[in-house]
Amino acid sequence: MAKSSSPGAIERGFLACGRELQEGREVVVRSPWDQSVVGTVREASHGAVMEAVGSLERSLAATRKLSAHERKRILLAVAEKIAAQKEELARLIVAEAGKPLKAARVEVERAVLTYTTAAEEAVRMTGEVLPLDLLKGNEGRWGMVRRFPAGPVFAITPFNFPLNLVAHKLAPAVAVGCPVLLKPAPQTPLSALRLGDFLLEAGWPAEALAVMLLSNEDAEFLLEQEERLKVLSFTGSAKVGWKLKQKAAKKRVLLELGGNAAMVVHGDWGDVEGVAKKAVLAGTSYAGQSCISVQRVYVERAVFDDFVAQAVKQAGRLVLGDPANEETDVGPVIRESDAERIESWVDEARAGGVTVLAGGSREGCVVEPTLLTGTRRGMKVLDEEVFAPVLAIEPYDDFNAVLDEVNHSPYGLQAGLFTRDVGRIFRAYETLDVGGLIVGDTPTWRIDPMPYGGVKDSGLGREGVRYAMDEMTEPKLLVMAV
CATH class of the missing domain: 3.40.605.10 (Aldehyde Dehydrogenase; Chain A, domain 1)
Structure with a gap:
């Protein structure tokens, strides 16, 4: 290097x-x-x-x-x-x-x-x-x-x-x-x-x-x-x-x-390309080493394939390497031992049948932006805080059921929601076990004067x-x- x-x-x-x-x-x-x-x-x-x-x-x-x-x-x-x-x-x-x-x-x-x-x-x-x-x-x-x-x-x-x-x-x-x-x-x-x-x-x-x-x-x-x-x-x-x-x-x-930040993308939002770009950037910024980095993305099935295609395209555009370079998007994780742990979690998921849509490897401390699908409960990449540029993207059919899926986590820091339906917004606000719900943006959004913290293990x-x-x-x- x-x-x-x-x-x-x-x-x-x-x-x-x-x-x-x-x-x-x-x-x-x-x-x-x-x-x-x-x-x-x-x-x-x-x-x-x-x-x-x-x-x-x-x-x-x-x-x-x-x-x-x-x-x-x-x-x-x-x-x-x-x-x-x-x-x-x-x-x-x-x-x-x-x-x-x-x-x-x-x-x-x-x-x-x-x-x-x-x-x-x-x-x-x-x-x-x-x-x-x-x-x-x-x-x-x-x-x-x-x-x-x-x-x-x-x-x-x-x-x-x-x-x-x-x-x-x-x-x-x-x-x-x-x-x-x-x-x-x-x-x-x-x-x-x-x-x-x-x-x-x-x-x-x-x-x-x-x-x-x-x-x-x-x-x-x-x-x-x-x-x-x-x-x-x-x-x-x-x-x-x-x-x-x-x-x-x-x-x-x-x-x-810590956190295991989830975002829900409902089909009524539109602008699938823009939301996919936001999700990938929010999950890979500073190599995902933020407690509100996007880790889980749930997308309504009607727009799932389009979302995945746009997310893979965005991941491929990211510049990896020297953090001192003006153009770099994803630099190293803090220690090589962390990079090794991340790699092992991804390999474990792959062995369990998960599809790697993008990335999946590392060089030294630099972990490639990695997009996964087919994850399930019990896998570290879905259940634990991965603290890495790794996102699991999964489809859903029922809005109430996906809220339960978001809540299936020991963490509850922030969540993101993309929908234009006020009823869904307030249902999510009342249902999700998180310290903050961000509507129209990713859970990674934060402005410093706002109240910030979580529930459960967060x-x-x-x-x-x-x-x-x-x-x-x-x-x-x-x-x-x-």
Whole structure:
């Protein structure tokens, strides 16, 4: 494989409450494309972690007193810094995550929106006044409810959106005045460190932020025994997320986990070519490494053959290869072990009688966009989260039955629906066990201010800036008898 153009190798310590510490186990960050060294960071020692937790706890007295105006100013300053370094940040994402450049640029734009939205919400989070003179003898009583920062947040982020998913932890926490200990993915820590730099440069108190790689043992210790951290906000796999929740004891827990996103295409929509193109792009963008990547596509039988033909045509147009190239659509998955797993799942499906309509092979970490049909329950490519550019396309005859088929999944994050019938739309809205139903687009569509999260194995609580702010605060009641 040709070497991609990327930033020179970066050597960074972790941010620990205003200091950049250099001790700890060395972690080498490598490009998923060509395995070149992107940077070197350090895993924090247990002592450094505990020192940081103490600093975060002490800083709460100051962060909770920051005015809404000051929090807004800090967040807008971070948004401006991200926008000013858009291309540099995009190429850093390409280098450490293997995300195609055009997708990395979109991620940077989304991070700007995330911080800008948080700045606006910081001054919009209001309380309410309650009449309490509802029974005789309570005349003159009234109540006021305000939200206060719950305390230091322990945030854990994945590799697939190393800038914007970090922003979805840091920005809401700053907006409500919560100190943060952020554990980024070890594959992609450099983007997180840059966001930490931006926050400190913007004026967020240094003692109120730590961006650290932690050992799994230290992470579990913090969840099980460290009561000074009040909130766990985790984005990652369902297996890990639910395990962490069991260990989180008395903490508030926000989980944004995996998915197995389905979309339903009814024949009344028309524009089969356009919908097929959307489905393939939504299932293969960033090599399918998103929890809302399209994985299952159910198409009404009357238009199924046409849809399949158009989907195969679209898959054949995609450009594979070096993520730093402007034209690349599908780059590598994050690790070769993941590519091997994906290949084995496809081979297993093929051996089980599934027809491979397109793709089905890999070269190194690059998995071909793969379209399958003839899948059935019990196959990993249909039941599990494949996290790859692999789509199962199946026909259906009955709309109610296909809704049941969509629900036959342990996951319930988002679903997509293409129909022009309002009755079907509301039937799907009421029936589908998902956190969000997207009509007229794929389940992969997301805008950052919206509530985002799922049910069943897909998580607990909601992200999306304002909704994460609610998760990181506690309502407090004041009753007045005058």
